[in-house]
Amino acid sequence: MEPATVYLLGALMMMANGGVLGLMHRDFPPSLRPSAVTWRIGTLLHACGCTMFMVQDSLPHSFVLPLANGLVMGGFTCYWGALRQFYGTPRTLLQLAPVTAGVIGVYWYAGVAPNPMGRMVVVSLVWMALLALCIHNLLLQSRRDRAWSRQVMAGIFIVLLMTVAFRLGWFLTVGMAPDYSGLDGSLWMNMASPVVVSIMPVIGTTAFLLMCSERIRRQWERAASTDYLTGLANRRTLADAGATRFEQARVRGRGFGLGVIDIDHFKSINDRYGHDVGDAALKHVAARLELACREGELPARQGGEEFVVLFDDVAHDSVLAAGERLRHAVAGSPFIAGEVMVPVTVSIGVAVCMPEDMEFDSVLRRADAALYAAKQGGRNRVECAALVTRMPELVPGTVV
Numbered sequence: 001m002e003p004a005t006v007y008l009l010g011a012l013m014m015m016a017n018g019g020v021l022g023l024m025h026r027d028f029p030p031s032l033r034p035s036a037v038t039w040r041i042g043t044l045l046h047a048c049g050c051t052m053f054m055v056q057d058s059l060p061h062s063f064v065l066p067l068a069n070g071l072v073m074g075g076f077t078c079y080w081g082a083l084r085q086f087y088g089t090p091r092t093l094l095q096l097a098p099v100t101a102g103v104i105g106v107y108w109y110a111g112v113a114p115n116p117m118g119r120m121v122v123v124s125l126v127w128m129a130l131l132a133l134c135i136h137n138l139l140l141q142s143r144r145d146r147a148w149s150r151q152v153m154a155g156i157f158i159v160l161l162m163t164v165a166f167r168l169g170w171f172l173t174v175g176m177a178p179d180y181s182g183l184d185g186s187l188w189m190n191m192a193s194p195v196v197v198s199i200m201p202v203i204g205t206t207a208f209l210l211m212c213s214e215r216i217r218r219q220w221e222r223a224a225s226t227d228y229l230t231g232l233a234n235r236r237t238l239a240d241a242g243a244t245r246f247e248q249a250r251v252r253g254r255g256f257g258l259g260v261i262d263i264d265h266f267k268s269i270n271d272r273y274g275h276d277v278g279d280a281a282l283k284h285v286a287a288r289l290e291l292a293c294r295e296g297e298l299p300a301r302q303g304g305e306e307f308v309v310l311f312d313d314v315a316h317d318s319v320l321a322a323g324e325r326l327r328h329a330v331a332g333s334p335f336i337a338g339e340v341m342v343p344v345t346v347s348i349g350v351a352v353c354m355p356e357d358m359e360f361d362s363v364l365r366r367a368d369a370a371l372y373a374a375k376q377g378g379r380n381r382v383e384c385a386a387l388v389t390r391m392p393e394l395v396p397g398t399v400v
C-alpha cells in the first residue's frame with residue numbers, strides 16, 4: 001500500500017467517525033454539546049489535512065504543505081479545545097498560537113527557503129506541543145475524573161507524541177534528501193507515520209465518545225442518588241446506605257446511630273416569605289448540616305423539610321452530642337433572604353442501634369419518635385430515643 005492510500009483511508013475513517021459523533025451529539029446533554037462539536041470540527045480538519053497530504057506532489061509545495069499541515073494542526077488544536085471545554089476550562093485565542101507558528105514555519109521552509117528537514121522540525125515541534133497540551137489537560141483531571149476512558153485518551157495522545165518524537169529523531173539521524181516527499185513509499189517511515197497519524201485520531205474519537213458516555217452515565221447516577229434541590233443524598237441513597245451501615249455495624253460490633261432533623265415552623269416560612277424562600281431555607285439548612293458533618297457521616301434529605309444524618313461509629317453516650325453539633329450548626333448561622341434575616345432552627349431526634357434491632361428502619365423509627373418528643377418539648381432541641389426497646393415510653397431530653 002502506498003502512503004497516499006493510507007492517508008485516504010485515514011481521512012475516510014475520520015470522516016465516518018466524525019459523522020457518528022455528529023449523529024450522537026444531538027442526544028448529549030447541553031453541557032457536553034460544545035466540546036462534541038469542537039471535537040467533530042477537529043476530525044473534519046484532520047481528514048481534510050490527510051486528503052491534502054494525499055495530493056501533495058500534484059500541487060505547489062509552498063501552497064499545499066502549509067495548508068495540509070495547518071489543517072492537521074488545526075485538528076489537534078480543536079481536540080485540545082474540546083478537552084478544555086469537556087472539563088470546563090475556558091478557551092482563549094492564545095490556543096491558536098501553535099498552529100499559527102506552525103503554518104508560518106512550514107510556509108517558510110516550503111516556499112521561501114525550501115528545506116525538508118526545517119519543515120520536519122517545525123511540524124514535529126508544533127504537533128508535540130499540541131499533544132503535550134492535550135495530555136496535560138487530561139492528566140490535570142486525574143483527581144476529579146477517574147473515568148478509564150480519560151486514561152485511554154491520555155494513552156492515545158502519549159503514543160502519538162512518542163511516535164512524532166521518534167519520527168523526528170529518525171529523520172534527524174538518517175537525514176533527508178533535498179527532494180524529500182512524504183509520499184515516497186520506499187521509506188518505511190513514510191508508511192508508518194501516516195498509519196499512526198491517521199488511525200490514532202480515529203481511536204481518539206472513539207475514546208472521546210466513551211468519555212462522553214461515561215460522563216452521561218455518571219450524571220444519571222448522580223441524579224438518581226441525590227436530592228435535586230439540596231444536592232444531598234436522597235431518600236433512596238439514605239435507605240441503601242443506612243441498611244449497609246446498619247449491617248456493617250452489627251457484624252463488626254461497632255456503634256451505629258442517626259439523627260432525624262426537621263425544620264421548625266417551616267410552613268410559616270413558606271407562608272410568610274413564599275415558596276422560593278422556603279426552598280432557599282432548605283438549601284441553607286442542607287449546607288449547614290453538610291458542613292457540620294464529620295468524616296464518615298452521611299447527611300441526606302428524607303423528603304419535605306426533613307433530613308437524616310447517619311453517624312459513624314457513635315455510641316449511646318455520644319449520639320446526643322452529635323445531634324447538638326448539628327442543631328448548633330443551623331441555629332448559629334443566620335439565613336438571609338434578600339434584605340431580611342429569617343430565623344431558622346431545627347428539632348432533632350437521635351437514636352443508636354440496640355442489640356434487639358433487626359433492621360435499619362427500627363433505628364429510624366425510634367429517632368423519629370424522639371424527634372416528635374423534641375417538637376413537643378418546644379422545638380430547637382435534641383431528644384434521644386434512649387433504651388426504647390426496654391422502656392416503651394420515650395425519655396425526652398435524656399442524656400445518658
Ligand SMILES: Nc1nc2c(ncn2[C@@H]2O[C@H](COP(=O)(O)OP(=O)(O)OP(=O)(O)O)[C@@H](O)[C@H]2O)c(=O)[nH]1
Pocket residue numbers: 229262263264265266267268270274275276277278279282303304305375379
Ligand atoms: N418550599 C418548600 N416547601 C416544602 C417542600 N417540601 C415540603 N414543604 C413544605 O413544608 C411544610 C411542612 O410543614 P409542617 O409539616 O406542617 O410542619 P412545620 O410548619 O415545619 O412545623 P413543625 O414541623 O411542627 O415545626 C409544608 O408547608 C410543605 O408544603 C419543598 O421542597 N420546598
